[in-house]
Amino acid sequence: MDFHLDTLLNLPDISVFTCYRQEDFTFLDLHFLNPKVKCKYCQYSTDNIHQERPILVRDLSICGQAVYLKISRRQIYCPFCKKYSTESLDFVEQGRNYTKRYENYIYERVKELTVEQVSYHEQLSAEQVKNIFSRIAQRKKKDWSNPERLSLDEFSKEKGKRQFVTVVSDLDRSSLLEVIDSHKSDEIIQVLKAQPQAMRDNVKEVSVDMWGGFQKVVKETFPNALIVIDRFHVMQLVNQALNKIRLLLEFKGLRNRCLLLKNGENLNREEQEELQILLNQSPCLGIAYELKEELRNIYETSTTVKMGFRKLQKWLVYARCLFGQTAETIEKHIQAICHYFINRTTSGVMEGLNTKIKLIIRQSYGFNTFESLREKLLACLF
Template identity: 35%
Template sequence: MVHKNDIKILTEILDLDDIKVISHRLHEGIGIILQTESKKLDATCPKCGTKSHNLHQNHRHIVKDLPFGEKPVFLEINRRQFKCRKCQKPFSEYLDFVRKKRTYTKRLAHKTIQEVLENDIHSVASKGIVTTEEIERMLKDASEDLPNLKPLNLKRLGLDEIALIKGKGNYCAVLVDLDTSKLIAILSGRTQEIIKKTLMEWGTKLLEQIKEVSIDLWRGYKNLVLELMPNAQVVADRFHVMTQINKELDTQRKREKRNIEDLIKKEKLAAKKDEYEDILLALKNSKYPLLKNEDNLNEEQANKLIQVKNVSPVLKVMHELKEKIRKIFNKTNDWYAGVFKLGMWLSRAKKYFPNSNNTIIRWYDEIIAYFDNGTNSGMVEGINNKLKLIKRSGYGFRNFENFRIRCLLNWHFIY
């Protein structure tokens, strides 16, 4: 026998507007089933807005709800069908707690998405509450409910890319609002055609209000900005400049290490061989002491750096030049001083960093633009790192669209 107090308590616990529990039962191995019905006696026609009391037929079905403790909960609901007196056509009543043609409540979907964003699809599905297919459907529904991602107040844009599959040359473009630190879009490729299509959808008015665009050292991005954003200043990302300088420094380190190893193999005199082995010992494990910011070195790394500088005059000068340009980027706050300091650096670095020197000259205007507002893609790199984490747990996603949705929800899903 069902007690009225039990029903009242269950209705309060269920906490769904205008819905009451009329019975309950527990099925071992399945969970709790609550039979519910609407407190309303009428429904509103979605076509003409007329309220109708004329019940046409009942449609009962089962939907999943939030579990109660460790017990799964299922609601037996009745999505009634009424007949509109004005339209003379039947219609199904609107239930705001469950989407049409869905087998779970909205709040269960919301909770599930929260868990997926913190973990991955398979680990959430393994709990047995919802299936992988249901989770993917929840993500798709949530993406349709996202606010308009057209960045209406966008002033500073970051353009970059990540590899979908490492080592396969399969990249996707990443567009970030540098002022809000939010992902705007992640595209299936990084070609100019794909990016241009998305930018054109934003509209000319929005593109004209963009003042700065931070990019890596790829001319394709620069050409897009020049073509579509007439008022935007292209800013070459300082971190990509430093990456190239570090790469050239590391190449020299490897070259010197190989040369010493070759000399050791050829040298027959013990005295000379011992000298070369001392140099090789100083060069070993010197990558990070040379490339890491000098201010951040620990004691062991600082000592290793001193050893390297003592055995290699070239690496000593290159490291000092690397640190010099890093300080130029960190401490220069206007373009005029930036032009002077960078020009001085180039005149000295030409001999030691020929490739980086040529790159900086080709991108001189865009690099100098950094000194105005300090705009860079550091924030974009942070977002890229999070995207890579999502990608690594993305074995639960079957295609790029699911991956794209998951990425956007991480920044735009309302918890």
């Protein structure tokens, strides 16, 4: 027995018998302090060992050296159950070649690094690393608890391609709840309906963009939830319309674009002067800009649904002339847009989550399937 190694190893009822190194690995030969083994069926305890089978189990590294534990798996024959019973070990699961703590360590490392990086540092194959991560991710699956405010959003799996993935997030906890490999409403509904009915009935608000499919999803899966069109998606739509007008009037240049789309209150004095010179060159562009700023002001100053609805209807009278299809889209969704004024619910947290999602995807070399990528996203952002 080596007291210092026993303390360092910190495994119950286990002692280090011998320790030796071979190449880049450290091997610890262990023996049990308790001579008796319990039957896993009836808990009968005996020291009459039927057979022992040595196994090697990978454990956490010590001083930068990979560690393997040499353990004898003891088997007894229970005279009461008339069955053979192999001893259960608290620190390693049946059929596994890694300790539980080592598998958890690999899981945490993969959340921060790529599979290849973990594989290199731990001297494991990429497949071994992925299998460990997937196993722990499955075990750590968490329920959604009882979220009250959700967001449905999408992102493209690959830049430049219209292959969208749907993400569901908890707005109050700023956490990712689900990633769905589809942008089709029926397929999204099928996945979300796997959640308990009681949990879905508890959702009070869902923030979405103006894609009609999301509203169908909310109605069918969250029957008690209010649909709230995210204000930032509305402003994005108007900004795009304003930018098209700028291009049609041939006011090109990134500087002009930035001056027009930036919130008026965030412009410094020099930018305000530049913007005024620009707007003076075209009354049409000036009116379009004022409409954009007026919509933002409506969002900031309206305190009730009724007030917001009245202001938006007045705004639409002028906006139809310049913004055309954009104004029609806003008018079509005006009731859900005005639901914002109840609790001022937005999908603002999704901007931060989307940034993290893109970063994780860039670091996810080795995750070749959607399911493995989904596991990593949920592991990092749940």
